[in-house]
Amino acid sequence: MxxxxxxxxxxxxxxxxxxxxxxxxxxxxxxxxxxxxxxxxxxxxxxxxxxxxxxxxxxxxxxxxxxxxxxxxxxxxxxxxxxxxxxxxxxxxxxxxxxxHTNLDKAEAGLNDFLARKLGLTSIRTLDPSNPEIFYKVVVYVPIDMTEKIIEVFGKNGAGAIGRYDFCTFHASGVGTFRPLLGSDPFIGQIDSIEKVMEDRVEAIVPGGLLKNLINQLKKNHPYEEMAYDVYPLENGRLLNQNGLGKIGLLKEAMPAADFCLYVKNKLKLSFLRGGGIPPGTVRRVALCSGAGADMIGIAKSQRADVLITGDLKHHDAQRAAESNFWVLDAGHFGTEKxxxxxxxxxxxxxxxxxxxxxxxxxxxxxxxxxx
Ligand SMILES: [Zn+2]
Known part of the structure; x- marks a missing residue:
């Protein structure tokens, strides 16, 4: 196509x-x-x-x-x-x-999320959430037979995306009023007469970067000459944010460190793994960062990961892991990004x-x- x-x-x-x-x-x-x-x-x-x-x-x-x-x-x-x-x-x-590149690395549902799922992890969270985005709540008032269309416009333009869900919207019905003035071309109603219309209030959150395009698309698809809408800044951007470097998640079952090496080689189709630091008795909580992510050793340890999987491991990274009694595996820059x-x-x-x-x-x- x-x-x-x-x-x-x-x-x-x-x-x-x-x-x-x-x-x-x-x-x-x-x-x-x-x-x-x-x-x-x-x-x-x-x-x-x-x-x-x-x-x-x-x-x-x-x-x-x-x-x-x-x-x-x-x-x-x-x-x-x-x-x-x-x-x-x-x-x-x-x-x-x-x-x-790094936008895909750091996206909540980007490369590291894909890698985490490839490794069979569950309860996946971002290892180092960053770039908290400003979110807005957009509310649009629309004749009730147009609600489905507006929900579609919200969803297709990135509004209402929360975690692993999209098209998250809410709507409730009420009565809207307006009076078309001279020179207007109303979709409903007469010039100079106050009109009452059953309308839905449709709302969804949207990241700041997508706000302008969303408003343009809503206006394009809204039947009214003047679309009635509100934009509220939200305080919960930091709470909603799961963009950032690396992921951490759980294996379905804990396994001995040696078995975990075989497991990773099998899942990522690798012929070898490098590693450094101190292997734990068993591995259950796994942190990962595709490409060169050895800088994440401290964060992975602070989040009680049993191991960090990354690529491009250097001598001093392995030394740091050993000194902090932590285990790091190098699955290769290519191995973690192919x-x-x-x-x-x-x-x-x-x-x-x-x-x-x-x-x-x-x-x-x-x-x-x-x-x-
Ligand atoms: Zn890379």
Whole structure:
């Protein structure tokens, strides 16, 4: 199915708003146009010459990557260097490029949530909630036969998303009054006469970043010339927030540390694991942070995790773990992030369903670390 690129981006950014990204990061649309049609998407961890070759051969119109392709300021697009040649190849083949990196890492239902579910964890919480978002309550008054439509507009534009639920709204009926004045073009009623109408008050919460678009979409779909609505700032943003680095959750059953290593290798399809620190007797409470997350050792220990799973473990990280009587496992940067393609597939399919463009996973994905 062909959809506009902006539609694909919208479903990703409802889950992983760009505002969540770290300040040093570079996420979002890196090449192409929001307006271009997309029929086939190549999902990848990295953008490499082989991945671009694959996108061309597979006739993909869009590459969605986790690691930014354009990261630091480009000084030249000369095709005498590799970056310039790759960019030219993408442009010649009309292939757009979109990146969801630390915003996807930190999203409540993003990569770390996917990884936690892949490891079979339950009662999943964010290890280090951050970026508390400001939430608003939006209330719209609407003729009762339009309520379903307004609920749909709320849900499709990111309002009423609470934890693992969306389309969370409330409505109650009452009587609205208004008087159309000279020059108005009322949907109901007569000029200069006070009108009484049975209306529903429909309400939902919305994150601040999505508020403006939501109001625009509501106005577009509301029958009245002047939509009556209220926007209330909420104090519970910090309480609702589950965006942030890492996750912590429980295994269904505790298991000995040695069994847990086999379990992780099996779940993440790894041939080996590295580790450091002191293994516990049994493992039940598991913390994880995809990519390079050894900085989370202190937080994981303070949250009574039995182990932290991450990648890119360094000598001094393992030393720190040992000194604090904690256990850390290194499942590899690649090992903890290769599932980003499955995570993106899940998000896009949930958002677009049967209307989704075809989704393919890059075969050229590889771990650049070798074990000899
Ligand atoms: Zn990474």
């Amino acid at each position: 062909s959809v506009k690129l902006s539609e694909v981006i919208k479903v990703i950014e409802v889950i992983a708003p760009k505002a969540l990204a770290e300040v040093w990061d570079n996420v979002g649309l890196q090449m192409g146009s929001y307006q271009q049609p997309v029929k086939r998407i190549l999902l990848t961890l990295d953008v490499t010459p082989s991945v671009i070759e694959e996108a061309v051969n597979e006739k993909a119109d869009l590459i969605i990557a986790h690691h930014p392709f354009i990261f630091k300021g480009l000084k030249t697009l000369s095709q005498d260097n590799e970056k310039g040649r790759l960019i030219a190849k993408l442009i010649k083949n009309n292939i757009a490029l979109y990146v969801a 599932c980003v393609t499955e995570c993106l597939k899940e998000i896009i399919m949930a958002g677009l369903g049967d209307g989704s463009p075809e989704l393919i996973t890059a075969k050229a994905l590889k771990d650049y670390i070798s074990i000899y």
